[in-house]
Amino acid sequence: MITNSFSSGQQDPKHASGIKTESETSVHKLVKINNDYLMNELYLQSLSSGKRLTELEPGNANFNYRYGVALNQTSKYLEEPITYLKKAAEKTSSKADMFNPNEKSAPTDAIYLYALALHRFGEIDEAIDNYKKFIAVAGNKHPLYNQAALNLTQAENAKNTIDNKEIKELVPLNTSINTNTSEFAPIVSFDGTNLYFTSGRPWTKDNKENQIDPVTGTYYEDIYVSSLVDNEWTAPEMIGFCSPSENEASISVSVDERRVYIYNSETGNGDIYYSNFENGKFNQIKKLNNDNVNTEDWQTHYTVSPNGKMALFTSNNPKGFGGLDIYMITKNADNTWSAPVNLGPEINTKYDEDAPFISFDGKTLYYASNNERSIGGFDIFKAEWKDGKFINSENLGTPVNSTYDDLFFSITADGLTAYISSFRKGGHGELDIYQVIFNESNSTNSVLKGRIYLTDGYETIPENIAMQLKCIDCSDEEIITLLPRIRDGKFYSVLEKCKKYELKYINSVSGKEIAIQNFSTNCEETFESIEKELGIEVDENREISVSQLYTLRGSVFDKETNAKLEGAEIEVQDKNGKTLYSVYTRKDGTYVSNDFKGLKLNSNTTCKLIINKPGYISVSKDVAFVAGSDRYIDIEPIGIEKSKAGKDLGKVMVLNTIYYDLNSSYLRKDAKKELDKIVQAMNLNPNIVIELGSHTDCREDDEYNQWLSDRRAMRAAEYIKKRIKNGDARITGKGYGETQLLNNCGCEEADDSNCSEEQHQMNRRTEFIIVKE
Template identity: 25%
Template sequence: MIALKKLHFGKYRYKLINLGTFLEPMRPVYLLICFLMIGYNAYSQSYSIIDGRAIRFFTEGEELIRERRYDEAEEKFRAAINREGSFLEAYVKLSQLLITKGELEEAEAVAAAGKRRLSGKNATQKHVVEIGWLFTNIYLQQGEFDQALSQFEEIDPLFETNFRNNIYYKDVKSRMDFLKTHLNQVKDIERELLAEPLNQFQLQYFPVLTADGVQILFTKRDGTGNFDKEDIFTSYITTSGGWSPPESIAQTINSPYNEGTCTVTADGNILIYTSCDAPDSEGSCDLYISYRVNGRWQRPKNMGKKVNSRFWDSQPSLSADGRVLFFSSNRRGGYGGNDIWYTVRMADGTWTEAKNLGNVVNTDKDEISPFMFFNNEILFFASNGHQGFGGMDIFLSRVVDGEFQEPENLGLPINDHLDQVALFITAQKDYAYYSEMATSPEGDKSLLYRFPFPEEIYLGDNLIVTGGQVLNSKTGEPVDATLSLVSLSNDSTLYEFKADGKTGEFMMLYPEKSVSGLYVEKKGFLPKIYNVERDSIQNVKDLQVELTPVASGEEFVFENVFFDFDKFELKQESMTSLRRLVKFLEENPNVNIMISGHTDNVGSATYNEALSLQRAKSVQAYLVSHEIHPARVATEGMGDSQPMVPNDSPQNQALNRRITIRVL
């Protein structure tokens, strides 16, 4: 077996963990005494010694364990060993007790002392197995997985049938089979501490970034005391490539109460965060929402009873465009202690009744810290209910045809025997951000780190992050238009963003390989429609979109309306644009339009005019079938008489084959 690569920093051992009042205490998974040896009583109760006083110490210790008086029980077992050094049962019980108390190094030392006594004349196979089982569990808890597997394989043939049927044996056996698969797949990860001026506080955790990677948000806490306050802080990438000094996100957000564990949309304009015990709280911790309008965060609002409950609701994660919110809650109706739940934002800005994500992701234990990746197709979360390395591990579940698939463990060394609670992966798939807790003589600290995300964990097609500005074509003023990226193959909205009303600026995400249309819309304006691939706008760094106010004589190209060659029947890929034209006419009931068909110069002028008219009439028929009055939609066939560009290449001919809409 290969040795595991552990993450160390200085002389203190770290683990991936996040802090705060927003991390509901999960049901503890204690290694009780019964966990180690319950069921292994196929052997009759007997002792390796005959000293009555030592045996009395031993039985008194067992009684004290039943009363949970562990320190006193430890004294009794040590007294038994001091009385009789070959008392193998006392070594086993004392080591078990020390494991339960979390004193692993001392438990290992006691087990080792007992192992040295196995050469005695009264040692039996029972004692060999018991001590080997101790070492197996000690190594598992220490993260020494190679040694745990080796020790288990050594004693496994010696277990009796009754013990093999025990739930604790089956649990460890499943974990060993899991380790066999993963020990030879350890990923090479090099972490780095985020540079100053970040990490200047005692505690900072739960980092999230906007899609362009220029803004980071995190929870900041002044100390580990019960009354130490938590706030949301933010920092920006500077022109030199560093980070700006962290500052409070806004006075409207941070309050005398605790705020933290936040999530933002890809463009950074919608913020959802957790606040605990606020006056308007539905329960212990609730989710709050705030919108950034004209560059300023608005006063947050409790998300209400459809989303929040009387129980713990926290750790939110928004889809990139803010249409779906995932979060963790221990409310009733779940499968375990903490489950992943979700809610959907409706067109009017309200949120649907929260629903449990289901038992593919959720288990009878705990699932927390959801993070929906920017492509809306991969959900990351932490769980101690799926097969892992110990404690909380980080998993991903892929969305296929709208269904979450069986979770995948992210493997070593992202996960280990300690608690891994949360990761945030950038839209560019280059880095994973997280926080680590350290205990040192200087006090507990939680710091922000990142590491290059392993390429072998597939995150789907690349995403392109781009931006631009929406302006009024007549006045040059900014327009707070809605931008929708839609898959033309199935008419599904991939992303939806809004331009800032003060600047007109927006940020968009484009899947690299999708066939999509971009629709820029604002009531009172003609829509602007792009074919993303044909218009090559994916890589445009500063896309300038000009929207024209609705007025008689104004015209726009009705993109993404498709016909087969020499045909006039509308193709399925046209449905997105057609639906939006219906919406435009419904929002502007006094507007009448002329639908004009255009062709390239292939064929005779008479034929092209007839074909273009038939295509315009196909659009008209769709509108009428969707309750648009026929008198509002006239048609004409222009043939090849009004080319947009010269018909001197296949690309230009494609541009000239179009439908235009003119306001009458």
């Protein structure tokens, strides 16, 4: 069993089955009442009489033991039992009869329970001392001897544990998720936006209150879901199939979130159930129809790998290694499941293994175990998939693991965020849910993140749309069928590196093709997210057609340092030069435009981007695209340069060489085309003042070269002046002749040089030097 704290907690007073006049009742009567509760394991109900006994006789080790035992099973806070168990452990006897009202000593068990309470609370040195004391006093025939020996090993592990350097921090979730009752079994969606969990909190549905479990005295447990909006978890919503008089516990969720798997203890020794999302809601739960999983043994957990080809479940099958073991089944070619296979000694021990979770790429198994490598109770472990089995199991260390139970690890596809449930010092009460934030992703996967969205006002994603994903150049020609999440149309799949893919959207009822998108994965050993979106509309006959919106996305960087630039303005203009809107780059230098609406499929569209950032030279980029099936139009990264005196604007704008006919200063058509780029740049940057300098090579005499360069500079400057605002004040032309050669190609006599034509060409140039920003 994982922990009694799953169904622990303080009882609501109006439901309590307490003692009405205990203050006036004799000690003997109180002991009798308390005995009845304890013998029936009604620990919560025993608290009132147990506490009263400690008040009447504070030094009575037996009474402190009784109350400490009850607190150990029910307390919301780890420190509460310690005071009472300490008093009990100070006076013990192997012959003590705790049910005798005249007994003043506590059973030897009190030393063990005191050590356990200290261990859970993190008082490791004192816990170790008391474990050793109990082992010495009790002897190896005591029923708790083996458990005490295991706990001692775990406590000694806790003294030597090392922080996991891959983890940045561990954060408890907010009070809309965590309450003073138990919250456990968190399952995060692979994109990190939905969190399913179980909680025994009070609720009202259809004017019906959920009820109190008569055995535990706590509210029945139900399954909730919360969404991440603006980096905050929303108020949880209970899933519709939950009953006010039964426990339902979530154990796993399918990738498309159309199926929830549930543990139900109402049949057998505990079996696996599920509920499918259909017609806008989760159906009533059904027992999983697999006799290899649901047996006469105790099954606590079941999870299916993201690709649907493997499932893991836990069972206390007596043929296993001991306690709960993890078993694997795989899907056959005919869509049936194989016989179970025990994961073997790499994973399973003679202790309990529970709550398996398979990473998005199927390469890592996370699970909980209370084995000899734990630091207290259940710890989270991970193992890697290699050669058809999970191997190399290792403890995740602190801060993920604590000195009490840590279970139900689940992690996002990018490997950056995980969630666990844990009963530890400083919590809200009992089991709480914690977020595990990693420093960086260890994932090297390529992941498809897709989304179907509606453009016609239809309220929900139709359930009859599906995607077929095919790797075009993979050895495995299998076509994978994907289904979108109904709540937001998102879908996911892991991809192979360095491969080409086809993503086909179909009507899953009629088989009609809706659209096709093609893409490739990169060959780098880093995490890659490939985003694909398709806009659709649904007619009155529920026929689906493409109704795509189109979005430009790209990035801006500093051309000189390659640094990504935040806060650069991307001004989007239509083909006529009318400004439509502006967006700004984010911290990583990326931007996403507003949607282009109303474009017909396969139509040609053009627009212009103006990139502005204070201190930088503004530039423009013409964009042309075909309105195809892909929503996102990826623009090549745009580099911009800082505006400073002395910089050549021509080099910034990447001008081609401005040619003149021999011995002529008249502007050719190809020269005007290049000068128009300067005109555009100066109109985009109205504060820039430039000097246009014209240079010749050394051939011809000095006086002629000076005259020719003056004429060419004047004509080019005049061309620009007429086409920019305030041109007379912003551009001047100056000829330099052969006075500023860029190389050693001077001429001692006219036409006398050993340089090549290419070397002379370097000196025949036009420069546009910024003299004022």
